[in-house]
Amino acid sequence: MTRPIRVEIFVDAIRHNYLFAKQKAPQSRAWAVVKADAYGHGVRRVAAALADVADGFALLNIEDAIALRAMGIAAPIMLLEGPFDAGEVKTMAEHRLSGAVHGVHQLPWLAAAPGPVEVWPKVNSGMNRLGFRPAELAGVLAELAAMPQVRIGAVMTHFATADDTAGVEEQWATFEPLLRGLGLPVSAANSAALWDFPATHCDWVRPGICLYGCSPFADRLGAELGLKAAMRLSADVIAVQTLAAGEAVGYGRRFIADKPMRIGIVACGYADGYPRVAGNGTPVAVDGVPSGLVGRVSMDMLAVDLSDLPAAGVGSTVELWGPNVPIETVAASAGTIGYELMCAIAPRVPRVYPD
C-alpha cells in the first residue's frame, strides 16, 4: 500500500460499545448486529473481537454466517431476513443458524427443513417492510408449531421511528398486545430503542449502529451517548496550493478564496467512500487540529483549508471522520447518516486494525 489513505478499525471500541449497550439493557441478551460486513468494519474481525462477550450475532448473508461458524464461533447466529430460498433452510440446519420468518412464502421451505431450525417470526407492526400482519401471527405460529423440525426463538418486530420524535408508541401499541399469553421470548429494540425506550428491551435487543460508536439519533452524537468511535478514515496531504483572493479550488470552482489561503490536497475522494456532496466547511482534523473541507470532492482527492495551520503540509494526516471528527457531523453535512458512510468505504481503502 503506497497511496496514503487508510481506514483504522478499533475493535476495542466495539467491545466497549457492545458491553456498554448491554449495561443499558441489563435484563436482556443482545444480538451484535454485524450485517453489511459489520457496517463496513469487517465482520470476521468484529466477530472475533466480540466472540467471548456477545450473546449472538445477527446478519443477513448466509455466507457470512458460515464464515463465523468456520472461525469457531459457537454463539447463536441469526439471519435477520431469514432464508431466501429452501436451500438456505438446509444450510441453517447444517450450521445451527437461526433466522427470521417474515412471509408465508418461507413456510413451505421451513416445513421441509431436513433438521432442527430455530425461527424468529417477525411482525409488521407498522414499518411495512418485512413481517406478518398482526392478525396473521396466530395462524403462522400454529403452522410453525405443526412443523416438527422447527422451534420458535422469539417473536420480533422492527421500529421505523425509534430514532426520532415519533418514537415507538404507535408500533408498540400494535405489537405488545399480540404477545400476551403467548409465552414466547420477544425482540424489538434497535440501538435507538435500546437507548430511549426501555419498555421495549424484552428478551433480546438488537444493537447495530451503536456498536460502531455512531449515534442513531440526529440530535445526539455517539460520544454524548458514551460511545467510542470505532472507525477512523484518514488520508495524507499530497500537495499544497497557495491561493490569492479570488482564486477557486477544484471542479466547478465551487469554492472561491476571499483572502489569501493555503489549501491542502488530500488523497481521498468519492471513489474511496467520502461523500461527494459534503459541503464547504465539513469538519476534518489536520494532524489533530480542526479545519474544514473546501471545494467539491473529486474522485480521488479533496481539499482542506490549511490557512491557520502553518505547520501542516505534505505528509500531514487528515482525519475525515473518527474519534476527532464525528461521523454524524460529516454525514449531516452530506445529507445522510453515519450508517451510509461506514458502509460505503471502498474496497480500495486498506483496513487497518491497530488493537
Ligand SMILES: *Cc1c(COP(=O)(O)O)cnc(C)c1O
Ligand atoms: C439493522 C437492524 C438492526 C440494528 O439497527 P441499528 O439502528 O443499527 O441499531 C436491528 N434489527 C434489525 C431487524 C435490523 O435490520
